[in-house]
Amino acid sequence: MDTIWPEALPKSKGPKYTLVADAIRKAIGDKKLDVGAKLPPVRELAYRLQITPGTVARAYTILTDEGLLHAEVGRGTFVAPPKSPILDDVWARQLHLREDKYNANVSLFSPRLPDAGQVALIRECLQKVSQADPGLFLNYPTRDAYIPMRQSVVDWLSDLPLGPLTHDDIVLTHGGQNGLCLVFQTILRGPKPIVLVEDLSYAGFRRAGELMRAEVIGVKMDKWGIDPASMEHVLRQTNAQAVCVSPEVQNPTGIHTPLARRKEVVDVARRFDLQIVEDDCYRMGEAREPSYRALAPERGWHVSSISKILTPALRVGFAIAPKDRSADLRRSAEYGYFGLAQPLAELTRLLLSDPRTRQIAQDVRKRMGDYVRITVNALGGFDLNWAPDVPFIWLNLPSGWRSAAFSRAAEREGIQLRSADEFALRDGRAPNAVRIAMNGHVSLERFEDAMLRLRALLDNPPEQISV
Template sequence: MDTILNRYESGGAGPKYRAVAGAIRSAVEEGALAVGDRLPPVRELAWSLGITPGTVARAYTILTDEGALRAEVGRGTFVADPEARVPALDAKWQRHNTPEETDQVRLLSPRLPDMGQVSMIQDALRRLAERPALNLLNYPSREGFEPARRAVMGWLKGTPLGSLDNEDIVLSHGGQSGISLVMQAVLRGPRPVVLLEELTYVGFRRAAELLRAEVVSVPMDAQGIVPDALEALVRKHGAQLLCTSPEMHNPTGLFTPLERRREIAEVARRTGLQILEDDCYRVGRARELAYRALLPEQSWYVSSISKTITPALRIGFAIAPQGRRADLRRVAEHGFFGLARPLADLTEDILTRGETPEIMTRVRDELERYIRVAVNVLGTHDLVWREDMPFLWLQLPAGWRAGAFCQAAEAQGVQVRSADEFALRDGFAPHAVRIAVNAQVTLASFEAAVWRLRGLLDNPPEQISV
């Protein structure tokens, strides 16, 4: 501690976090801090220096980005070995956009870093202009979209979806469009019933309500949907469709293990219930069989490139169960004739490029850096996280209500999403918030924002000050 204190100039020119970083950097260069030495915890150093934890956190992040320090989840921050520093990205795949340094940080929805995909998309658009002229004159066709559908199959390689043919795939305008297509293909009658998890992605509810469907919530436990409760609700309401996200549940981060999936699939088999699996938030490898593999004639699958490459292009896809491809295709063709042909060609180009898997890996790795920072700051609280999950789920301590916490956070320049937004209108919502990763701000800005959340968590409004 004294090593840093003796070198810190509190009254110097420039931001205080740069003064802290300079003091640590000097200590390392002079040998007062050696490779492997553990730095003081952020809050302890901040108290000793008489500054905020966010200021110290920003200094640590700057030095970590430089390679002078290394952070380890749950252990702390250490002086890095200069010989072990991670090499910079190849020049060809340098960021096209620099992350923003800001005190106003939106953590409402995941925001991806640019790890080369912007340059790749720009090049793909240039190549698009060289496609045959007739692609820009004629209506899109099922035959013309086959290369794009095959590209999607390649992109999904490794996802356990069961038997799959490119004809089972329909391209959509993002995952939300895919959800709407499936509901239009499945729901029948004047007032169909759709079952949703008691905390769920709000897009399910909105799509169902657009189709004048009634939505009913299904109880959950630590493994996901409760099978007995599901069967009772199917029989009570005559429900036609269940919407679920078993791989990476939005917003809780919950994972449904294989045995529970088998039980849910068996309920659907007995009752004739259709299952829609939304896999849009998964950015790593699938951990278990999809419902389409467990229940091939009743399960639909939706995903997109929004959380792995970019949401800007609105490229998604829906996959029909065995025997239902014509129903799904008919909805798309009768609704909007399918995607614009240039967008389908762009999908093919992006998903078949040799560099795409490497860019996706870089995106995941960068998101993981932000996740680790958040866990280091918030890990003492009731936090659900995974290294391949672009958000965190935080149960609030006693004294905080979700709405009040979100308002207090926004007053400090940080926006997070309340659990209330994921509950049905008459449903129960826990005192919790979802914190999305925003990798379009600097890691220092992100860390400072998370420290402001930590300050609120440590000082709930019902706590009595002494």
């Protein structure tokens, strides 16, 4: 190994750490350093080359980030094995193999994303985080420390019509639900505030409101989402402070709210000084209309996350306030939890800023679209609301079925899905419908079999309607 190390570095232009990295890179390429070879300790090589230990450490870090080296705590730095496409493919398939072998059920409760390369990329980013400056693991987070992470979110959201946006407007949250709670903490005032939601809506709206002692009131909806006339009627009878909506992808119906309807909602909200909280967590494709933050910059709040497009495991989301309320939202986060753990923030920064991530997101969306296509092919004879880039389908049940009875019958077939009752308020009425979420953890063949079993149930309702 000593043959690759001269007594001094060559007199070339450029930083010394790049010269060290180039020498090691060339030695690996020329097979002078074999896989598993141990490199000299940082201080030893620095002494030999008459450079600082920090210079050598930086060269090692660069090559570790490239995957040419790997470091083992307490043992040293070694030449890493080359990446294997075959091994990566094995990892990508393992999720399917484990579930196919050990779990006879197919869960359609919540969308489950396929692995389109994000697992390997997250592992790679985790390795980079593990080599970061020790201060990342020892210090309390500060606002300035999160600027690179917040900027990566701004770049990630750059194609979304949110209105003027800088890193100062981004508040990092522990997923979308935490973002909702944070916005409610910032907005709601008084001992018994009131929040409006659509008659059928994401149950997390209700739970976040209840945590803030709020009364949650349902508003009628139609094929375009929340009904402005009904909203105005409720506002004339209450002092509601906020309304929660999901105009791009309404959960659970999949309804998309067109621009004209959004403008009507904004008009009512302005006349009654109502804050508009937009939950954008289920959107996987491009936004089709301007967000409420763009349409009503003085009262539009936006919540999103990476859970439905990259991974729900990291629990990373973002909340964005109207321009003049950004400081209030930041204060709620700082008083509540100071901020994300810095290693998690750095991991997310690396993930969102990696040029491969957008392609992975596109591949996830495409694969989820394959599951949607299978569902529509199997159940297309029934009343469905669907879109190719929405990770669930809303099924209005045919005559003879009630949602609760159908959900129980499906569960006996080994298929778990959500009844419309789970999205209705406690005193509200639910239609005879179910939400079918796409499950990218199972093979397409197994998923298709589940859809055909659902079709057989739909074709054969019970003779007596049960409730």
